[in-house]
Each structure stands twice: as C-alpha cells, then as structure tokens.
Amino acid sequence: MAELPNTTMANECKVKLKSKDDKIFEVEYAVAMQSQTLKNALAHTGCTDTALPLHDISSQILAKVIEYCEYHVNAANTISEKDVKTWDEELVKHMDQDTLFRLIVAAKYLEIHNLVDLMCKTIADRIKDKSVEELREIFHVQNDFTPEEEEQVRRETKWAHGE
Amino acid sequence: MGANLSRVYEGDDGRPPAGYPGLADIPENCIAGIFRHLSPLDICKLARLNRAFKGAASSDLVWAEKLPVCYQDMLSKLPLSKGQFLPKKEIYALLCKPISLDNGTKEVWLDKATGGVCLAISARAMAITGIDDHRYWRWIPCEESRFHEIAYLQQLWWFEVDGVVKFQLPAGEYSLSFRLRLGTSARRLGRRVQVFNQVHGWDLKPVQFCLSTSDGQHATRGYYLDQAGEDGPVGDARGKWTDYHVGNFVVENENKLTEVKFSMTQIDCTHSKGGLSLDSVSIVPSKLQKETENKHAGCYS
Numbered sequence: 001m002a003e004l005p006n007t008t009m010a011n012e013c014k015v016k017l018k019s020k021d022d023k024i025f026e027v028e029y030a031v032a033m034q035s036q037t038l039k040n041a042l043a044h045t046g047c048t049d050t051a052l053p054l055h056d057i058s059s060q061i062l063a064k065v066i067e068y069c070e071y072h073v074n075a076a077n078t079i080s081e082k083d084v085k086t087w088d089e090e091l092v093k094h095m096d097q098d099t100l101f102r103l104i105v106a107a108k109y110l111e112i113h114n115l116v117d118l119m120c121k122t123i124a125d126r127i128k129d130k131s132v133e134e135l136r137e138i139f140h141v142q143n144d145f146t147p148e149e150e151e152q153v154r155r156e157t158k159w160a161h162g163e
Numbered sequence: 164m165g166a167n168l169s170r171v172y173e174g175d176d177g178r179p180p181a182g183y184p185g186l187a188d189i190p191e192n193c194i195a196g197i198f199r200h201l202s203p204l205d206i207c208k209l210a211r212l213n214r215a216f217k218g219a220a221s222s223d224l225v226w227a228e229k230l231p232v233c234y235q236d237m238l239s240k241l242p243l244s245k246g247q248f249l250p251k252k253e254i255y256a257l258l259c260k261p262i263s264l265d266n267g268t269k270e271v272w273l274d275k276a277t278g279g280v281c282l283a284i285s286a287r288a289m290a291i292t293g294i295d296d297h298r299y300w301r302w303i304p305c306e307e308s309r310f311h312e313i314a315y316l317q318q319l320w321w322f323e324v325d326g327v328v329k330f331q332l333p334a335g336e337y338s339l340s341f342r343l344r345l346g347t348s349a350r351r352l353g354r355r356v357q358v359f360n361q362v363h364g365w366d367l368k369p370v371q372f373c374l375s376t377s378d379g380q381h382a383t384r385g386y387y388l389d390q391a392g393e394d395g396p397v398g399d400a401r402g403k404w405t406d407y408h409v410g411n412f413v414v415e416n417e418n419k420l421t422e423v424k425f426s427m428t429q430i431d432c433t434h435s436k437g438g439l440s441l442d443s444v445s446i447v448p449s450k451l452q453k454e455t456e457n458k459h460a461g462c463y464s
Contacts, residue, residue: 101188117196139212144213153210159275160207161207
C-alpha cells in the first residue's frame with residue numbers, strides 16, 4: 001500500500017478524475033477526500049498523475065459532484081450552517097428528476113454521505129403531496145399490478161388515505 | 164452498488180432508453196434514506212405505484228423507524244395481545260386507532276401522518292368537585308365526545324376539576340388542552356338545538372388552567388370563557404366544542420413514565436357559574452396542536 005501524501009504534499013496534490021465520457025477533472029486532494037470511495041482508492045495509489053476512471057458517472061454529473069464537494073470543503077468552519085443549508089437548497093432547487101437520480105447514484109457510488117442525504121431529502125420533498133398518477137408520470141414507473149392486486153393494495157392502505 | 168429495485172420502464176424496443184435512470188435505479192439503501200424523510204402516508208402512496216415499490220414500501224426496516232419508542236407498551240394494552248407478530252407496517256396502522264386505557268377513561272393513539280403519540284383523558288377520569296351532587300353536575304350522553312359522554316355543570320360556586328395521566332411518552336414537546344363547550348344541546352320539536360339558558364358567570368372572572376409535570380415543569384393560563392358583548396354575551400365556546408390550550412411541556416427521558424397533572428379552577432365564591440360542558444383533556448405533540456380561535460381574545464397569563 002502506497003504512503004498517503006504528508007500534509008505538504010496533500011496541499012499540493014491534485015487528483016485527476018475521468019468521467020464516463022472521457023473528460024478529465026482535476027480537484028484538490030481535500031476535495032477528493034470528501035468521497036470515501038476516492039479516499040480508499042487513493043490510499044492504494046498515493047498521489048498519482050493517472051486519472052481515476054469513473055465509468056458510470058457522466059461529466060455533467062461529475063461537475064455537479066465536484067461543485068458540491070468544493071463548496072463544502074471551503075465552507076467547513078468558515079460559513080454558518082444556515083448559509084450552507086441555503087446554498088445546498090439553491091443547488092438542487094431547479095434540478096430535474098433525471099439529474100437528481102443520476103446524482104444520488106453517483107453520490108452513493110462515491111460514498112459522499114452529506115450529498116446522499118441531501119439527495120434523499122430533495123427527492124422526498126418532490127414526492128410529498130403528489131398523487132399516485134403524478135408519481136408514476138414523474139418517475140416513469142409502469143403500473144404492473146393486476147386489478148386484484150391493485151384493489152388489495154388500496155384496501156391495505158385505506159387507513160392512510162381514508163378512501 | 165448494492166441491490167436495486169428491478170427496473171420496469173420499457174422503451175420502444177423493450178429496453179429502457181439509453182442511460183435513463185428512474186427511481187427504480189436508485190440503490191436500495193438510498194430508497195431507505197428517502198423513505199426516512201417521507202411521512203407514513205406518503206410511503207403508503209408509493210406502495211401503490213407498482214409491485215417493486217410495494218415491496219420496498221412495506222419493509223419492516225422502513226416502518227420500524229416510524230413506530231414510536233413506546234409502541235410495545237401501546238400494543239400490550241390491546242386485548243388478547245393482538246398484533247405482537249404483525250409486520251411493522253400493520254402495527255403502525257393498528258396503533259393509529261384509539262386504544263382504551265384505565266377502564267375506558269383514557270385513550271392513546273398515533274397521529275397517522277407523523278406517528279406522534281396522542282392522549283385523551285375523559286371527564287370520568289378527573290376529580291370534579293361536587294360531581295356526585297345532582298344539583299350541580301350531570302353526566303350526559305354525547306356522540307360528539309370520543310368517550311360518548313360529557314359532564315355538564317348546571318350551577319355552583321366552587322368550580323374545580325383536577326386530573327392526572329401517566330404514560331411513557333416519546334421525547335418531544337407536547338401541548339395540553341381542555342375541551343369545553345358553553346351550553347348544552349336539547350331536543351326541541353324533534354330538532355337538536357343549542358341551549359344557553361344556564362350559561363352564566365364566566366364573563367365575570369377568568370378560569371385558571373394549569374398543568375405540571377413530575378419533573379417540575381409548569382404552565383398556567385387564564386381564560387374568560389364568556390365575554391359581555393354589545394348585544395349580549397359572546398364566548399367562543401358558546402355552542403361549539405373548543406380546545407383551550409393550557410400550555411406545553413417537554414419530555415426528555417422517554418425511558419420512564421411521564422406524569423402530568425392538570426386542573427381547571429374558578430373558585431371565587433362571590434359569584435356562581437354554570438352551563439358548562441366538559442368533555443376531556445387532550446395531550447398531543449405540540450406541532451399538531453391547533454390554536455384555538457380565541458387564542459388571544461379573553462386570554463391572559
């Protein structure tokens with residue numbers, strides 16, 4: 001196992017990431033450390049010039065992940081919790097469903113726990129107050145119940161929706 | 164990446180559009196994370212989307228998080244230890260229906276949207292001065308009461324109602340309110356009407372409402388239940404059941420019984436008072452508490 005860069009090296013070490021569509025992103029070591037997956041990978045390779053390939057993450061999504069991590073690294077101990085929360089809310093406010101889902105998958109793969117939590121909460125907020133039909137539309141889910149199964153689910157959840 | 168819900172979206176050629184993720188592509192433990200932020204009602208809605216969601220939305224792991232810490236205690240109060248081995252989702256649904264305590268004089272249930280524990284204490288469970296004297300108080304059957312009866316005060320000078328409840332409440336802040344009505348209902352010519360002829364004395368002095376807990380929390384409030392108006396008395400509780408909010412208390416230690424004492428008094432004996440219907444006291448998580456319409460009017464403390 002290669003040695004982890006010492007503090008001086010860590011400050012100078014840049015981590016290269018390659019997206020699914022072969023774009024290279026360069027980030028500070030501290031930013032990469034927000035991801036448990038990258039942290040583990042770098043523990044094996046040390047500071048290297050080779051880009052770490054992220055086969056399932058597009059450049060569009062990777063850019064967003066990096067934006068999040070860069071902000072949070074800089075915000076730690078310098079920006080108030082309230083302001084960080086506001087920034088997070090702004091980041092996701094206009095994201096479409098497609099981006100949200102890709103982002104949560106990427107965040108989970110990279111093990112960036114705060115980002116996963118933010119995504120969970122954001123997706124949950126979009127689910128609240130929508131009807132079953134609206135939810136199927138938004139999330140592109142087919143109704144695969146038989147009429148009997150559908151009736152059974154309706155009965156079982158009657159206590160909740162009061163119909 | 165962990166187990167996924169099986170994808171069910173089909174494109175034209177029977178395959179999903181290239182690179183298109185749906186909710187079905189989200190790893191299972193992220194789904195659990197999303198459910199953590201959803202209310203039980205929203206989770207039930209998701210169960211109706213398709214088979215895969217029904218499975219995820221019915222999991223014991225998801226519903227175990229929605230049950231309050233005292234759910235075993237609540238289950239034990241059900242007859243025939245009903246429900247001990249049911250799936251957690253069904254236990255939740257079961258506990259949303261009122262459970263009778265203390266020989267039917269109290270009830271406990273879960274608020275279905277939030278899982279918050281709610282209590283109601285009937286007038287029967289309370290110590291009411293003069294309750295046995297028919298000159299002062301009567302018990303009247305009442306379909307509008309969850310206990311099907313209310314205590315009705317005709318007239319007296321020393322008005323005092325005391326009660327206590329002990330329950331292992333989950334941690335959090337709770338509101339306590341008395342449910343009252345001025346007047347009573349009677350049948351006149353085949354119709355049910357509100358009768359106010361015995362209502363008097365509540366506009367002269369305020370009624371003192373108090374609560375205290377075994378760990379030293381207190382709250383007191385005074386309300387005028389009736390007010391003199393230009394065209395006669397106007398009281399918010401005239402003819403309709405009104406919740407008078409006494410105050411809030413906080414439960415910190417959910418591993419022991421919380422004891423709450425409460426009272427309602429008007430013992431100024433220079434005037435008599437009467438025409439009051441007393442239903443019950445309710446204790447609910449404070450974010451569920453609806454403010455009474457007369458929150459500011461007639462209230463001082």
